[in-house]
Amino acid sequence: MKQVEKNKEIFIKAYDDHSDAIFRYCLFRVFDREKAKELMQETFTKTWEYIIKDKGKIDNIRAFLYRVAHNMCVNEIIKNKAYSLDEMSEKAGFDPEDKNIRALEDETEIKILIEKIQLLKPNERDLLTMRYINDLKVSEIAKILNTLPNTVSVKISRAEESLKKLYQINEK
Amino acid sequence: MKNNNFKFKELGNKIKLSKAEKEIYRDKMLEFINKETFIQKSDNKKSIASPFYFGLFIRRHLVLTSLVIILFLSTGLMVSADHAIPNDYLYQMRIKVIEPAQILLAPTAEKKNNLRVKFVDKSLNDFSSVSLKENINQEDKEALIESVSINIENLNNEINNSNKENNPSNSLKTANDLKSVLSSHKIILDKISETNPEITDAEILSLKIDEELDKTENIINTLAQKIQTPDDTNILDQKIDDQKEKINISLLALQNDIKMAKDSKSNSIVDLKEAEEKFTKIKDMTEEFNIKLEQGEKEKAIILYDQIIQKIDELELFIKINQENNIEIPDEKLENKKDVD
Numbered sequence: 334m335k336q337v338e339k340n341k342e343i344f345i346k347a348y349d350d351h352s353d354a355i356f357r358y359c360l361f362r363v364f365d366r367e368k369a370k371e372l373m374q375e376t377f378t379k380t381w382e383y384i385i386k387d388k389g390k391i392d393n394i395r396a397f398l399y400r401v402a403h404n405m406c407v408n409e410i411i412k413n414k415a416y417s418l419d420e421m422s423e424k425a426g427f428d429p430e431d432k433n434i435r436a437l438e439d440e441t442e443i444k445i446l447i448e449k450i451q452l453l454k455p456n457e458r459d460l461l462t463m464r465y466i467n468d469l470k471v472s473e474i475a476k477i478l479n480t481l482p483n484t485v486s487v488k489i490s491r492a493e494e495s496l497k498k499l500y501q502i503n504e505k
Numbered sequence: 506m507k508n509n510n511f512k513f514k515e516l517g518n519k520i521k522l523s524k525a526e527k528e529i530y531r532d533k534m535l536e537f538i539n540k541e542t543f544i545q546k547s548d549n550k551k552s553i554a555s556p557f558y559f560g561l562f563i564r565r566h567l568v569l570t571s572l573v574i575i576l577f578l579s580t581g582l583m584v585s586a587d588h589a590i591p592n593d594y595l596y597q598m599r600i601k602v603i604e605p606a607q608i609l610l611a612p613t614a615e616k617k618n619n620l621r622v623k624f625v626d627k628s629l630n631d632f633s634s635v636s637l638k639e640n641i642n643q644e645d646k647e648a649l650i651e652s653v654s655i656n657i658e659n660l661n662n663e664i665n666n667s668n669k670e671n672n673p674s675n676s677l678k679t680a681n682d683l684k685s686v687l688s689s690h691k692i693i694l695d696k697i698s699e700t701n702p703e704i705t706d707a708e709i710l711s712l713k714i715d716e717e718l719d720k721t722e723n724i725i726n727t728l729a730q731k732i733q734t735p736d737d738t739n740i741l742d743q744k745i746d747d748q749k750e751k752i753n754i755s756l757l758a759l760q761n762d763i764k765m766a767k768d769s770k771s772n773s774i775v776d777l778k779e780a781e782e783k784f785t786k787i788k789d790m791t792e793e794f795n796i797k798l799e800q801g802e803k804e805k806a807i808i809l810y811d812q813i814i815q816k817i818d819e820l821e822l823f824i825k826i827n828q829e830n831n832i833e834i835p836d837e838k839l840e841n842k843k844d845v846d
Contacts, residue, residue: 341538348534353521360520370522374530381538383709391716400715404708408699446516465513466520479718 340384347394348377354467355402361462362406364451372409376402399463399477410455449499457492464489570606591635591645600628600652618663618679621656622686628653629690629710633697636704646706650713657683657717664724677728677744681811684721687714688815689822729807741803748810752791755817759784762824783820787813 355376360369379401384391391397450458463469463477471489475482522530586603589595604624611617628649635641641649660683664676694711697704763780790813797806 344538345535348531352527352530356522357517357520370526370530373522374534377534378537379709381534383712386709392719397712397716401712404698404712408702446513461513466517468517476719479715479722 337385343394344377344381344384347398351395351398352377355398357466358399358402358459358462359406361450361458361466362455363409368409372402372405376405379405393476396473396476399469403459403477449496452499453492453495456488457495460485460489460492461496567609570602570609573602574606574610590631591641591649592639596645597648600648604652614663614666615675615679618660619682621660621663622679622682625653625656625660625683626686626690628656629686629694629714632710633690633693633707636707637697637701641706650710654713661720661724664728677725680721680725680728681814684718684725684811685814685818687718687721689818690714691718692819692822725811726808729804729811745798745803745806745810748807752794752810752813752817755814756787756791759787759817759820759824762821766824780820780824783816783823787816787820790816 352373356369356373359372359376360366363369363372376398380391380394380398383401450461453461460474463474464471469477471482471485475485478485586595586598589599604620608617608620608624611620632641632646632649660679664680691711691714694707694714698708698711701707763777763784766780767777790809794806794809794813797803797809
């Protein structure tokens with residue numbers, strides 16, 4: 334019983350610490366605020382089910398959460414057809430009731446950045462979201478993606494290049 | 506990019522759940538975990554130790570198991586149980602008695618480990634094939650997952666022990682075998698959960714395998730580093746020769762498979778272009794492997810070998826699944842294209 338209580342405590346702490354980051358990760362995958370909230374919640378639900386039903390021991394809960402979130406987002410994308418860019422912008426139209434987001438919408442540069450991110454390939458978007466928006470270390474991303482840190486660094490550089498190119502197209 | 510980094514950070518700080526949203530979702534999550542924990546607690550049945558006569562023996566499990574096996578051999582029940590699959594009434598017997606007994610009676614640690622890897626493979630195979638046809642009953646499912654977990658845990662312990670006893674080459678072989686089995690089954694389970702989302706256990710099992718793969722990969726990296734010591738040079742050279750041979754044989758076999766798929770034309774549903782691309786990638790990796798060897802970077806070559814074998818296994822599986830099953834292979838490019846469109 335003590336173990337269950339301990340697991341519960343760790344899990345709630347993980348929820349408080351990482352729910353925003355997982356939400357952001359999902360949002361930049363599906364570009365739909367409501368869907369991203371659902372996916373974030375489902376990610377934690379599945380993780381808890383894994384912990385108690387299979388008595389699973391998770392060494393790195395952050396990495397595990399990202400992996401579940403990644404799977405959930407991929408399933409979601411497969412289920413739904415791809416949105417057009419206009420649809421995406423409309424759906425991503427972050428909650429207008431939220432003061433922070435209203436301020437964000439006023440900042441044209443950030444708006445452009447969001448548009449450019451939407452044009453990136455999903456894998457590139459994932460990497461940039463994890464590295465720069467959620468501030469994960471390269472080694473942590475490597476663990477989440479089950480690959481080597483060097484590979485992650487190379488892929489991040491490529492994603493940055495793609496983003497740069499998108500900006501250059503805009504300037505022309 | 507520096508300017509973008511700043512903008513990214515700003516985005517990260519600004520995009521988050523509102524306080525109200527966070528509270529609502531947190532409450533919902535707390536309600537869920539309390540409910541789930543309660544269900545779990547009521548499901549837990551405490552087993553009471555039996556005051557059985559054999560309890561007097563120190564190695565009672567060995568004596569008991571041997572007796573059970575002798576009994577089974579005489580009736581033929583063991584043979585039936587050994588072929589039982591989930592949902593068969595003898596399945597629990599296979600998982601809980603026959604397989605552990607076979608491991609227990611294996612004469613050497615190496616044979617025990619081979620059996621463990623074999624049973625993990627068999628159990629995961631059973632899960633995939635049966636769950637595609639029907640729901641596996643809860644008891645059998647739990648027994649299957651527990652058996653896989655125990656075998657993997659024991660394998661990891663044995664690998665560590667063998668490593669401590671200065672036998673890293675054996676440990677590496679076992680760890681590579683386990684990784685290969687887990688990687689192949691992960692592909693199958695991911696495919697099942699994609700094509701049949703109602704089989705939710707496939708996803709859970711796949712996540713579990715993911716965790717185990719991480720551990721096994723760490724062990725492999727540690728062992729590969731340890732092997733690169735002067736004392737082990739001869740063993741290492743022998744190992745590298747074996748690896749070269751294995752890669753060459755596998756490449757020839759794959760080339761043949763692709764050729765056969767090409768020749769069969771109408772009946773084959775293999776995506777030849779993708780198979781050929783994967784094959785070219787493996788050949789590139791093999792060239793890199795040879796370059797590393799020429800440059801004397803044996804440690805890196807061993808790690809690369811592991812990746813090549815994994816890719817070969819994946820391609821073999823890709824061709825096999827496409828030819829034999831109705832499961833379609835995931836097309837990442839298509840998914841990317843869809844997203845960009």
